[in-house]
Amino acid sequence: MKETSEPTSKSGFVAIVGLPNAGKSTLVNQLTQTKLSIVSRKAQTTRNTVSIILTRPGAQIIFQDTPGFHEAKTMINEVFLECIRKTIKLTDVILYVVDPGIKKLDLLYELERLVVESHKPVVLAINKIDMLGTKMLDDIINRSSFDARFDSIIGISALTGQNCDKLIERLIELLPEGPYLYSEDDLSDMPERFFASEIVREQILQLLGQEVPHKTAVTIETFKNDGVSVLIQGNIHVERHSQKKILIGKDGQMIKKIGTLARQKIKEFLDLPVRLELFVKVSPNWTKSMNKLKEFGYLDNR
Ligand SMILES: Nc1nc2c(ncn2[C@@H]2O[C@H](COP(=O)(O)OP(=O)(O)OP(=O)(O)O)[C@@H](O)[C@H]2O)c(=O)[nH]1
Ligand SMILES: [Mg+2]
The missing domain is CATH 3.40.50.300 (P-loop containing nucleotide triphosphate hydrolases)
Structure with missing residues (x-):
């Protein structure tokens, strides 16, 4: 045979x-x-x-x-x-x-x-x-x-x-033998909005000193992709008003810079025009709250 x-x-x-x-x-x-x-x-x-x-x-x-x-x-x-x-x-x-x-x-x-x-x-x-x-x-x-x-x-x-x-x-x-688990052109199984929030956080890490980025979380509240352009509205959460002040910066210069850099990178990532609106919010002690950690996507993400 x-x-x-x-x-x-x-x-x-x-x-x-x-x-x-x-x-x-x-x-x-x-x-x-x-x-x-x-x-x-x-x-x-x-x-x-x-x-x-x-x-x-x-x-x-x-x-x-x-x-x-x-x-x-x-x-x-x-x-x-x-x-x-x-x-x-x-x-x-x-x-x-x-x-x-x-x-x-x-x-x-x-x-x-x-x-x-x-x-x-x-x-x-x-x-x-x-x-x-x-x-x-x-x-x-x-x-x-x-x-x-x-x-x-x-x-x-x-x-x-x-x-x-x-x-x-x-x-x-x-690796074990087995069929592909995803299609050949898939880059990730995580949603685009996750990567959008990470791009915003990346700019914060690069532009600000040690403490503020560690107390910052980014959530995406609106992500509307109609195939022609994308509207993204996100919240940047910090623990204290003093951190909010730093993030906004003098005359709003810092948040503007974060938004401009992040928008450009998200545009490259999605390959579509992007409108990005960011709001800074104080969520006291979010790093110590299980509910907040969950809400911000740090639990059960798999
Ligand atoms: N010279 C050199 N620098 C590197 C190399 N790999 C990473 N780095 C630098 O190391 C720093 C940390 O890199 P990351 O990739 O963020 O490290 P990580 O392990 O993911 O860090 P965490 O997410 O904080 O756990 C960055 O400044 C990188 O540019 C390397 O091969 N050579
Ligand atoms: Mg890392």
Whole structure:
């Protein structure tokens, strides 16, 4: 009898985990050649599990960018931790990203325990090698606790793309066989309005100092796309009046700047003309309120 073998595809979820600022979101953007996950120099930029899909001939990877792993000292931090734990639990493969310059080793080992105890295949990506000599990378790999617990260790640069193709190939090898879960041209299963709110938050992270962005949440109240243009009305929530004042700025200059930059980026993302209206609201202690965290989309987003 003639043997027939159907061509098989690989597909599944890859959770990207690591400490804040390790470069997880830069990496997912580099791997998928998008700018969907927001990036900033500030720690704790990502707040949700953000799905971005990469389809290659014979393989589909659903990357899940997660918030940076850190101590759960506050309610909002606990919510982010739960989001990381849940994503690890549901994933097929873990992509564990480490910045070799990291100082918080205790935290790193805590995350490492979570990763290893999941018993999922793990690829360790040592990121930012554009800032290291080759010898330094070898030293880091050799002296580290990064041993046989990982299925692969790869030095990469999320910024320049160095070794990123090699990384994708290894991840595909570790994925289970199965049909594509999304159509070939899907970039994400998350709604456009989520990315619109993230683009607004990204401008706030880039334009304002440390404290205000961490106390800021963006919600989209209206998102009307009639195929010709898009109307977006959003609220920027802060905890205190003093933060509202900073966000609005002298003569409204700051909120205007945020709106102008965000509108341009949302327009590029949607490829349609956009009208963006932003309002600043004081929602006292929203980072400490489960109801508010839920209302602002930080719970049950998967
Ligand atoms: N030189 C260099 N910088 C990088 C690289 N990858 C990321 N960065 C920078 O590191 C900073 C943090 O990057 P993000 O991608 O936001 O880091 P993250 O891990 O997603 O951070 P959180 O969302 O806060 O957990 C940004 O300033 C990036 O430009 C890299 O390969 N090389
Ligand atoms: Mg991030």
